[in-house]
Amino acid sequence: xxxxxxxxxxxxxxxxxxxxxxxxADRGQAPVHAxxxxxxxxxxxxxxxxxxxxxxxxxxxxxxxxxxxxxxxGSVTFEDTEVRGSPPDGVGVVFQEDASFPWLSxxxxxxxxxxxxxxxxxxxxRRVDHALGFMGLxxxxxxxPAQLSGGMRQRVCIARxxxxxxxxxxxxxxxxxxxxxxxxxMGDELLRLWRDTGATVLLITHALDEAAMLSDRIGVMSxxxxxxxxxxxxxxxRDRDSTIVSDAAFGEIxxxxxxxxxxxxxxxxxxxx
Amino acid sequence: xxxxxxxxxxxxLGAIAALEVVTQAGLVSRHTxxxxxxxxxxxxxxxxxGEIMPDITKTLSNxxxxxxxxAGGGFVLGLLIHAAPRLRRALDPxxxxxxxxxxxxxxxxxxxxxxxxxxPIIVIGFLFGxxxxxxxxxxxxxxxxxxxxxxxxxxxxDPVSIALLIKFPAAxxxxxxxxxxxxxxxxxxxxxxxxxxxxxxxGFAISYAYNNFxxxxxxxxxxxxxxxxxxxxxxxxxxxxxxxxxRGLAR
Numbered sequence: 126x127x128x129x130x131x132x133x134x135x136x137x138x139x140x141x142x143x144x145x146x147x148x149x150a151d152r153g154q155a156p157v158h159a160x161x162x163x164x165x166x167x168x169x170x171x172x173x174x175x176x177x178x179x180x181x182x183x184x185x186x187x188x189x190x191x192x193x194x195x196x197x198x199g200s201v202t203f204e205d206t207e208v209r210g211s212p213p214d215g216v217g218v219v220f221q222e223d224a225s226f227p228w229l230s231x232x233x234x235x236x237x238x239x240x241x242x243x244x245x246x247x248x249x250x251r252r253v254d255h256a257l258g259f260m261g262l263x264x265x266x267x268x269x270p271a272q273l274s275g276g277m278r279q280r281v282c283i284a285r286x287x288x289x290x291x292x293x294x295x296x297x298x299x300x301x302x303x304x305x306x307x308x309x310x311m312g313d314e315l316l317r318l319w320r321d322t323g324a325t326v327l328l329i330t331h332a333l334d335e336a337a338m339l340s341d342r343i344g345v346m347s348x349x350x351x352x353x354x355x356x357x358x359x360x361x362x363r364d365r366d367s368t369i370v371s372d373a374a375f376g377e378i379x380x381x382x383x384x385x386x387x388x389x390x391x392x393x394x395x396x397x398x
Numbered sequence: 399x400x401x402x403x404x405x406x407x408x409x410x411l412g413a414i415a416a417l418e419v420v421t422q423a424g425l426v427s428r429h430t431x432x433x434x435x436x437x438x439x440x441x442x443x444x445x446x447x448g449e450i451m452p453d454i455t456k457t458l459s460n461x462x463x464x465x466x467x468x469a470g471g472g473f474v475l476g477l478l479i480h481a482a483p484r485l486r487r488a489l490d491p492x493x494x495x496x497x498x499x500x501x502x503x504x505x506x507x508x509x510x511x512x513x514x515x516x517x518p519i520i521v522i523g524f525l526f527g528x529x530x531x532x533x534x535x536x537x538x539x540x541x542x543x544x545x546x547x548x549x550x551x552x553x554x555x556d557p558v559s560i561a562l563l564i565k566f567p568a569a570x571x572x573x574x575x576x577x578x579x580x581x582x583x584x585x586x587x588x589x590x591x592x593x594x595x596x597x598x599x600x601g602f603a604i605s606y607a608y609n610n611f612x613x614x615x616x617x618x619x620x621x622x623x624x625x626x627x628x629x630x631x632x633x634x635x636x637x638x639x640x641x642x643x644x645r646g647l648a649r
Binding site for chain 2: 191193211212216217218220222223224226227228229237238241242269271272
């Protein structure tokens with residue numbers, strides 16, 4: 126079976142017929158069909174972007190893939206093991222909201238997952254210091270999140286995910302709350318992280334240019350219930366950065382994303398296309 | 399210190415000075431109120447002689463016991479109630495109207511059950527403080543960010559670790575409100591109970607001095623309670639401000 130989201134090769138994570146229907150909040154209301162059915166094969170080491178109109182079930186897709194919620198129908202497989210409503214080992218998630226813990230210093234925030242996993246203190250220190258260095262936070266190890274800017278706090282959250290050495294990194298609009306310049310720079314850091322770790326990345330974003338600049342492949346989702354209506358391969362070299370925004374192909378990719386999305390975005394707004 | 403802080407100190411010192419002047423000038427009978435300096439001198443004498451030490455120890459340990467039970471018990475009960483939304487909806491009106499009940503009417507009953515010991519006193523203090531702590535805990539848990547709980551699930555933490563390492567610290571600013579109330583209510587519950595029916599403790603000592611027209615001793619003991627409650631609150635306030643500053647929430 127090869128739907129629009131599947132692709133040959135060594136699949137790292139596989140979604141088949143994934144559907145999510147939320148039960149009605151009140152009696153008398155209809156259940157909400159939020160997602161699917163969705164088929165998707167993520168190749169090992171791929172950078173996959175997801176764009177779609179707001180409310181199309183992008184975050185639901187991420188939560189199902191992360192094992193934070195179970196699909197109503199269909200299956201999710203990560204590294205040949207089925208994921209069903211419980212987070213598998215080797216998956217890291219960065220959320221849009223600030224998920225740093227305000228009661229812990231930056232260092233302790235980043236060390237949190239390692240301590241929970243029972244990693245010994247010498248190894249924890251080594252990995253935390255490395256992640257802080259990688260994210261440019263070394264000078265802020267003893268600071269508390271409240272003393273940092275929004276962009277810095279999001280770096281703390283990325284570092285916290287990074288130290289666990291995830292093989293699949295899921296990002297849910299991680300730069301949504303940041304200004305445009307910071308987002309471009311964070312995009313560069315994300316690319317560097319992806320290259321250095323060799324991890325598979327799934328990035329949800331509402332910014333078409335961000336998806337076009339960062340991804341190997343972009344899935345365009347329909348209005349609710351979200352399904353993939355287009356798959357765009359960017360063909361960027363692995364060694365790329367934000368300067369590709371001046372490449373002619375960048376404009377073509379962004380234009381194609383928008384032409385696929387325009388009607389769906391209007392639907393999501395409740396307008397007639 | 400801020401200007402507001404200086405004004406606050408000036409108001410307190412001004413009130414004490416006014417009381418000193420009024421009493422020294424004989425405008426109020428010394429059988430009614432004695433000058434603050436005389437209160438301090440009497441307290442100094444009492445502490446120096448060591449004769450009220452057993453009362454102080456008894457009252458403060460009862461307050462401490464009532465506080466630990468109401469703060470700790472209130473947090474645990476709050477966690478359990480928060481985990482059961484239907485139970486919470488059932489309890490909500492009861493919790494909201496709880497403080498309309500004058501618990502002291504149950505004091506005779508508690509004495510029948512527990513006997514004339516420290517236990518009924520501690521139970522009254524506990525009953526006073528525990529619901530304030532439950533309400534503060536529910537309030538705090540409502541405000542634990544959902545994303546923090548998702549992070550906890552991704553770290554595959556068990557419910558006890560989530561309660562202690564995520565929910566507890568995330569709710570701390572709200573829990574502090576409950577802790578401060580639990581301290582105040584423990585003091586009120588314990589000392590008021592000692593007034594009514596007890597053979598020892600600061601409440602009893604004050605009422606004993608009152609009945610024997612020992613005005614200096616009565617005021618000395620009242621001063622001691624005021625000073626200790628103020629000291630405890632200052633310590634709590636300092637800890638709270640440090641925590642709030644760290645989180646960028648300081649006022």
